[in-house]
Amino acid sequence: MAVTRATAQQSIVRDALQAHDGFRSAQDVFADLRAAGHRIGLSTVYRHLQSFAAQGIADVIHDGDGEATYRYCGESHVGEHHHHLVCRHCGRAEEVEGGPVERWAAQTARRFGYVELDHTVELFGVCGNCRSYLPS
Amino acid sequence: MAVTRATAQQSIVRDALQAHDGFRSAQDVFADLRAAGHRIGLSTVYRHLQSFAAQGIADVIHDGDGEATYRYCGESHVGEHHHHLVCRHCGRAEEVEGGPVERWAAQTARRFGYVELDHTVELFGVCGNCRSYLPS
DNA sequence: CGCTTACTGGGAATGATTCTCATGAGCGAT
DNA sequence: ATCGCTCATGAGAATCATTCCCAGTAAGCG
Numbered sequence: 001m002a003v004t005r006a007t008a009q010q011s012i013v014r015d016a017l018q019a020h021d022g023f024r025s026a027q028d029v030f031a032d033l034r035a036a037g038h039r040i041g042l043s044t045v046y047r048h049l050q051s052f053a054a055q056g057i058a059d060v061i062h063d064g065d066g067e068a069t070y071r072y073c074g075e076s077h078v079g080e081h082h083h084h085l086v087c088r089h090c091g092r093a094e095e096v097e098g099g100p101v102e103r104w105a106a107q108t109a110r111r112f113g114y115v116e117l118d119h120t121v122e123l124f125g126v127c128g129n130c131r132s133y134l135p136s
Numbered sequence: 137m138a139v140t141r142a143t144a145q146q147s148i149v150r151d152a153l154q155a156h157d158g159f160r161s162a163q164d165v166f167a168d169l170r171a172a173g174h175r176i177g178l179s180t181v182y183r184h185l186q187s188f189a190a191q192g193i194a195d196v197i198h199d200g201d202g203e204a205t206y207r208y209c210g211e212s213h214v215g216e217h218h219h220h221l222v223c224r225h226c227g228r229a230e231e232v233e234g235g236p237v238e239r240w241a242a243q244t245a246r247r248f249g250y251v252e253l254d255h256t257v258e259l260f261g262v263c264g265n266c267r268s269y270l271p272s
Numbered sequence: 273c274g275c276t277t278a279c280t281g282g283g284a285a286t287g288a289t290t291c292t293c294a295t296g297a298g299c300g301a302t
Numbered sequence: 303a304t305c306g307c308t309c310a311t312g313a314g315a316a317t318c319a320t321t322c323c324c325a326g327t328a329a330g331c332g
Binding site for chain 1: 308
Binding site for chain 3: 005006007008025026027042043046065066067068
């Protein structure tokens with residue numbers, strides 16, 4: 001399942017992800033690459049995005065429509081846990097520390113007797129940049 | 137879009153939701169109702185579940201596969217904001233207060249200059265009951 | 273009781289993701 | 303540099319949840 005060999009397709013998928021600082025869907029990435037004239041298959045894009053996510057070098061969130069979106073988060077902090085503040089207008093995302101949330105989650109789980117805790121925390125808003133473009 | 141008329145189908149969908157204290161997918165509810173001998177269409181199940189969610193009497197979360205799951209949360213606290221601690225084994229869910237998270241979210245958004253904040257917070261774990269059934 | 277209008281449900285359409293499998297390309301061995 | 307063994311690739315088909323379409327049905331007001 002994990003892609004291990006260094007191939008041209010792996011590179012261009014990684015590059016396409018890195019080229020944006022927001023979350024992008026597999027379909028988006030595929031469309032971009034094709035538009036840029038690259039020969040690549042949709043299956044391959046899915047494979048690599050999922051592989052990146054599994055390795056921890058990309059983060060995944062599911063948008064409201066259930067479409068999975070990916071964001072390149074660098075090899076640097078693999079394994080570190082963080083959350084995102086995502087602009088619902090331009091897709092740009094900030095990495096944020098979740099200290100207080102982690103503590104609250106652990107506490108809550110303990111109170112109810114739950115173990116093997118995991119959680120999803122995503123913040124959505126409109127960034128300062130997009131605010132000016134938007135009405136009201 | 138919102139269903140306003142009192143129909144038999146609306147009742148049985150609501151009952152099917154209330155019959156469980158965990159999150160259930162539209163497909164699940166549909167299968168249950170059909171298995172129980174009710175004549176109902178899949179479209180209708182989707183319509184009512186979404187309508188309940190819009191009215192705030194049901195909560196929605198998207199599981200890992202992007203499948204939407206619904207839970208009946210009563211007419212009582214419509215409009216009140218709460219989160220869930222869900223057992224990933226039996227599906228049972230507890231409603232939890234998110235006070236600290238709300239504050240952290242607001243604070244974080246302000247620091248980055250984001251407005252119109254919204255967030256998704258879900259906790260997953262294994263409940264005390266299921267813990268005994270599981271290995272390790 | 274009859275009429276209007278909203279609800280219903282079967283099936284087709286959509287859209288994302290996964291599967292299949294023949295072809296093509298890494299890369300270690302020679 | 304070449305060979306060969308695998309694993310990666312990609313086109314299209316398959317799958318699956320969800321939505322759309324629309325003719326038939328029923329709610330509830332008058």
